[in-house]
Amino acid sequence: MPADNFMIGIDIGGTTSAFGFVDRHGVLACEGTLATQAGQPAQDLVTRLCDAIDQRRTALPQQTVFSGIGIGAPNANYLRGTVENPPNLSWGASVNLVELFRQRYDLPVAITNDANAAAIGELQFGGARGMKHVIVITLGTGLGSGLIVNGRLLYGTDGFAGEIGHTTVTPEGRSCACGKQGCLETYVSATGLCRTVIELLAQRRDPSPLREACFSRLTSKQVYEAACEGDPIALAAFDATARILGMKLADAVAHTSPEAIFLSGGLAAAGDLLITPTRRYLDEYLFNPYKGKVKLLRSELPEDSGAILGAAALAWHEVGKVMIKA
Amino acid sequence: MPADNFMIGIDIGGTTSAFGFVDRHGVLACEGTLATQAGQPAQDLVTRLCDAIDQRRTALPQQTVFSGIGIGAPNANYLRGTVENPPNLSWGASVNLVELFRQRYDLPVAITNDANAAAIGELQFGGARGMKHVIVITLGTGLGSGLIVNGRLLYGTDGFAGEIGHTTVTPEGRSCACGKQGCLETYVSATGLCRTVIELLAQRRDPSPLREACFSRLTSKQVYEAACEGDPIALAAFDATARILGMKLADAVAHTSPEAIFLSGGLAAAGDLLITPTRRYLDEYLFNPYKGKVKLLRSELPEDSGAILGAAALAWHEVGKVMIKA
Numbered sequence: 105m106p107a108d109n110f111m112i113g114i115d116i117g118g119t120t121s122a123f124g125f126v127d128r129h130g131v132l133a134c135e136g137t138l139a140t141q142a143g144q145p146a147q148d149l150v151t152r153l154c155d156a157i158d159q160r161r162t163a164l165p166q167q168t169v170f171s172g173i174g175i176g177a178p179n180a181n182y183l184r185g186t187v188e189n190p191p192n193l194s195w196g197a198s199v200n201l202v203e204l205f206r207q208r209y210d211l212p213v214a215i216t217n218d219a220n221a222a223a224i225g226e227l228q229f230g231g232a233r234g235m236k237h238v239i240v241i242t243l244g245t246g247l248g249s250g251l252i253v254n255g256r257l258l259y260g261t262d263g264f265a266g267e268i269g270h271t272t273v274t275p276e277g278r279s280c281a282c283g284k285q286g287c288l289e290t291y292v293s294a295t296g297l298c299r300t301v302i303e304l305l306a307q308r309r310d311p312s313p314l315r316e317a318c319f320s321r322l323t324s325k326q327v328y329e330a331a332c333e334g335d336p337i338a339l340a341a342f343d344a345t346a347r348i349l350g351m352k353l354a355d356a357v358a359h360t361s362p363e364a365i366f367l368s369g370g371l372a373a374a375g376d377l378l379i380t381p382t383r384r385y386l387d388e389y390l391f392n393p394y395k396g397k398v399k400l401l402r403s404e405l406p407e408d409s410g411a412i413l414g415a416a417a418l419a420w421h422e423v424g425k426v427m428i429k430a
Numbered sequence: 431m432p433a434d435n436f437m438i439g440i441d442i443g444g445t446t447s448a449f450g451f452v453d454r455h456g457v458l459a460c461e462g463t464l465a466t467q468a469g470q471p472a473q474d475l476v477t478r479l480c481d482a483i484d485q486r487r488t489a490l491p492q493q494t495v496f497s498g499i500g501i502g503a504p505n506a507n508y509l510r511g512t513v514e515n516p517p518n519l520s521w522g523a524s525v526n527l528v529e530l531f532r533q534r535y536d537l538p539v540a541i542t543n544d545a546n547a548a549a550i551g552e553l554q555f556g557g558a559r560g561m562k563h564v565i566v567i568t569l570g571t572g573l574g575s576g577l578i579v580n581g582r583l584l585y586g587t588d589g590f591a592g593e594i595g596h597t598t599v600t601p602e603g604r605s606c607a608c609g610k611q612g613c614l615e616t617y618v619s620a621t622g623l624c625r626t627v628i629e630l631l632a633q634r635r636d637p638s639p640l641r642e643a644c645f646s647r648l649t650s651k652q653v654y655e656a657a658c659e660g661d662p663i664a665l666a667a668f669d670a671t672a673r674i675l676g677m678k679l680a681d682a683v684a685h686t687s688p689e690a691i692f693l694s695g696g697l698a699a700a701g702d703l704l705i706t707p708t709r710r711y712l713d714e715y716l717f718n719p720y721k722g723k724v725k726l727l728r729s730e731l732p733e734d735s736g737a738i739l740g741a742a743a744l745a746w747h748e749v750g751k752v753m754i755k756a
Contacts, residue, residue, distance in 0.1 A: 237587045251685065253579050253586075260579075260687020261563045262723060270717035271681040274600075282718055355597040359577065359685040361586020391596035392608055397588055 109171045110164070112157060112211075113416030115221070116177040118142055118192030121149060123157055124409065125164065126416030130229030132409055136160050142192055146199040154208045172212040173205055174419030176221030176411055183263035185215055191281070214422045216257070218242065218411065220266065222403070223250025224257055224421050225414030226366050231404035237362040239353075240403070241268070243371035246281075247289035247296075253360055257421070268356055269293070273348055292349045294324035294371050300341040301327055312337040328374050342377050349378075350385025357386075357394050368403030368410060375402065435497045436490070438483060438537075439742030441547070442503040444468055444518030447475060449483055450735065451490065452742030456555030458735055462486050468518055472525040480534045498538040499531055500745030502547030502737055509589035511541055517607070540748045542583070544568065544737065546592065548729070549576025550583055550747050551740030552692050557730035563688040565679075566729070567594070569697035572607075573615035573622075579686055583747070594682055595619070599674055618675045620650035620697050626667040627653055638663040654700050668703050675704075676711025683712075683720050694729030694736060701728065 110125040110133060117140060124135035136156050140149060161168070179190045185202030187195060202213045216224070223240035226232040232240070238252035247269035251258040258265045269289035270282055277286025278299060290296050302319050305312065312335050317326060330338035353365055365386075367379060383400045390398065405413055436451040436459060443466060450461035462482050466475060487494070505516045511528030513521060528539045542550070549566035552558040558566070564578040573595035577584040584591045595615035596608055603612025604625060616622050628645050631638065638661050643652060656664035679691055691712075693705060709726045716724065731739055 237591075253584060254582075256580075258579060258686060261689040262687055262719070264719045265563075265685065265687035267684040267717050267719070271684045272677055272715060275677060275715070284715070284717065287717075351598055351601060355681065356685060358593040358597050359591065359682060360584060361588055361591035363587040389598060389601070389610070391593050391610065391613075393588070393590045393593070 108165060108167055109169050111171055111416040111419035112173045113412040113414070113419070114153060114173065114175045115218075115411035115415050116140065116149070116175065116187075117411075118178070121153060122412055123153060124412040124416065125160075125168075125170075126413060126420075128420055130413055130417070132412065134160050134163055135409065135412060140193070143194050146187070146193075146195045146201060147204060150201070150204040150208070154205070170209075170211055171423065172214070172419040173209065174221070174415040174417065174422070175201060175205070175213065175215040176218050176415040176418070177201065177215060178218060180215045180217045181263040182214065182216040182220070182257075182259050185213070187215070212419070212422070214418050216418055217248065218414075219248025220250040220257055221414030221418055222248070222368050222405070222410065223252055223266075223414075225405050225410060225417040226368070226403055227252055227255075227257075228417035228420055229405065229413050231366060231401055232364065235363050237360055239268075239356055239360065239362045239365045241353075241365065241367050241372075242369040243293055243367060244369040245294055247293045248369075249356075251360055252362075258360075268352065271352060271355065273352065288348070288352050292345055292352070297324045297327055297341055297345050297371065298322045300344050301337060304337050304340055304344075308337065308340075310336045314338060324371055324374075328377065331374075331377050342374065343381055346378055346381035347385045350382045350387075351389045353382070353386050353400070354389035354391070354394075357398055358391055361394065362398060364399040364401055366401050366403045368405065368407075370407075372402055373407065434491060434493055435495050437497055437742040437745035438499045439738040439740070439745065440479060440499065440501045441544075441737035441741050442466065442475070442501065442513075443737075444504070447479060448738055449479060449486075450738040450742065451486075451494075451496075452739060452746075454746055456739055456743070458738065460486050460489055461735065461738060466519070469520050472513070472519075472521045472527060473530060476527070476530040476534070480531070496535075496537055497749065498540070498745040499535065500547070500741040500743065500748075501527060501531070501539065501541040502544050502741040502744070503527065503541060504544060506541045506543045507589040508540065508542045508546070508583075508585050511539070513541070538745075538748070540744050542744055543574065544740075545574025546576040546583055547737065547740030547744055548574070548694050548731070549578055549592075549740075551731050551736060551743040552694070552729055553578055553581075553583075554743035554746055555731065555739050557692060557727055558690065561689050563686055565594075565682055565686065565688045565691045567679075567691065567693050568695040569619055569693060570695040571620055573619045574695075575682075577686055578688075584686075594678065597678060597681065599678065614674070614678050618671055618678070623650045623653055623667055623671050623697065624648045626670050627663060630663050630666055630670075634663065634666075636662045640664060650697055650700075654703065657700075657703050668700065669707055672704055672707035673711045676708045676713075677715045679708070679712050679726070680715035680717070680720075683724055684717055687720065688724060690725040690727055692727050692729050694731065694733075696733075698728055699733065
């Protein structure tokens with residue numbers, strides 16, 4: 105295959121969508137962003153994305169060939185090619201995004217959810233290169249997860265494998281947006297961290313600048329900054345978050361026995377504040393045969409273009425398999 | 431391959447070991463058992479097993495061909511061919527059982543732990559035939575698990591994937607033999623059920639025949655019989671067990687998204703007393719995209735010969751792959 109083959113990687117978010125042209129080594133040649141306009145139908149976004157892609161394509165050398173399209177989108181189902189009930193988009197119960205793109209391009213198209221795209225990105229272009237069993241955790245507003253098993257992304261029976269964010273920490277725990285109680289992502293995520301801060305402010309009496317913040321405006325960035333200043337409430341919140349994450353990652357290891365777990369997303373940027381104690385708790389909760397054998401690492405993909413690289417990696421990952429063709 | 435090919439299935443237990451000759455349809459032609467003699471070295475057991483196999487082999491038609499050997503054993507590591515630190519056998523840190531058998535037979539040999547053998551048995555000869563994503567739970571003294579992913583048993587990085595019995599129910603919970611606290615198998619297993627009964631006897635005031643039992647002699651069979659008679663303590667113990675099992679199975683589903691979960695082993699024989707409430711709790715704790723899609727079933731392998739069938743199934747399962755050859 106000539107070196108000037110590219111995949112089109114597309115990352116669809118609730119506010120902004122982005123695309124880029126990515127070669128097989130993970131080099132991003134060109135990228136663009138546009139407003140998702142969540143209230144409009146999916147067809148509208150697809151048309152605008154394709155127009156923007158066609159326009160940017162002219163910047164590439166003429167002999168450039170696109171080999172396929174990879175899409176990362178919320179609530180995407182790889183097996184069906186659909187986006188189903190996306191919480192932040194008015195697209196209804198199910199939209200076949202693969203078909204919409206195939207109407208425009210005679211290229212193979214693959215779609216998966218954001219966390220799975222992050223996992224494939226880590227496997228193809230990041231720190232998980234060459235690994236066979238990996239778990240990738242994305243820590244943003246929620247907690248997403250993608251499981252690599254035997255060198256391939258795990259989809260399971262219905263295309264929805266790897267939803268560790270909705271395992272139960274404690275059955276009478278915090279209310280989750282999914283309707284359950286005590287889900288991991290209600291504790292371990294940007295919003296989970298803020299909920300923990302508020303709980304600690306109520307429980308403890310330490311003075312803290314966070315006592316001046318109101319809940320609805322508190323951000324994980326503020327908590328991070330307070331922790332960096334040595335604020336005891338913020339530090340305790342990170343420790344509590346790390347403890348629960350370490351415990352549930354130990355559970356995850358007892359399922360698929362990965363070589364490494366990667367943390368990505370905004371909260372992972374807290375770095376040592378989160379990763380160091382999580383590593384300690386993970387080791388504490390690990391079943392003996394796994395102890396000392398599982399690496400906990402920060403994603404090696406750049407935070408700003410990681411989602412596009414992940415989507416493009418999905419397409420490259422699928423090249424050896426049967427992709428849905430136009 | 432002619433129809434008179436057989437695998438030798440061997441099940442090694444702490445007290446008794448058993449073997450049988452199993453064809454590719456799961457028909458058991460001939461079987462035998464002998465005392466494991468846990469205090470003796472592994473070589474001793476292997477010699478006695480091989481002698482017994484040679485002796486029983488004469489009962490088969492002369493054209494019979496053995497295609498391989500499958501072994502299910504406690505703490506067995508598939509990738510290394512070893513049994514490591516078995517809790518009930520004085521075999522030391524590591525014994526390469528595959529090599530010991532290869533010294534006697536010029537046949538491919540595969541080994542795995544009991545729960546993995548049960549999973550492969552269910553896949554090849556039981557209710558999981560034709561399924562691609564399955565979890566098999568064995569409920570005995572402890573709780574074992576075997577995960578089938580994409581139609582193959584999952585071993586993970588180090589050969590120890592699938593230890594759901596040592597995921598954490600509650601971090602300050604019951605002491606587990608593994609050294610951790612709050613492991614699933616301290617609640618959901620024959621011994622876990624008895625511990626729950628004792629706790630309930632202390633908490634509640636209902637009259638119950640179980641108040642006459644002392645803890646060290648209480649068996650899950652007694653609890654089962656009391657539950658069948660309508661004893662409220664025994665019924666509450668089954669319900670508490672089912673609740674925790676349902677919750678942790680929902681977690682397991684959020685990892686690998688199986689089509690079905692099979693329960694096998696002694697406690698699964700409690701049937702509706704355990705399976706019906708577990709099904710209800712599982713559905714309650716399942717993340718929405720999985721609800722109504724995961725079957726919870728009782729193993730279809732016979733309880734008395736299931737372990738031999740599982741070990742032989744491992745060997746049949748491996749035939750298409752590279753088995754360790756003499």
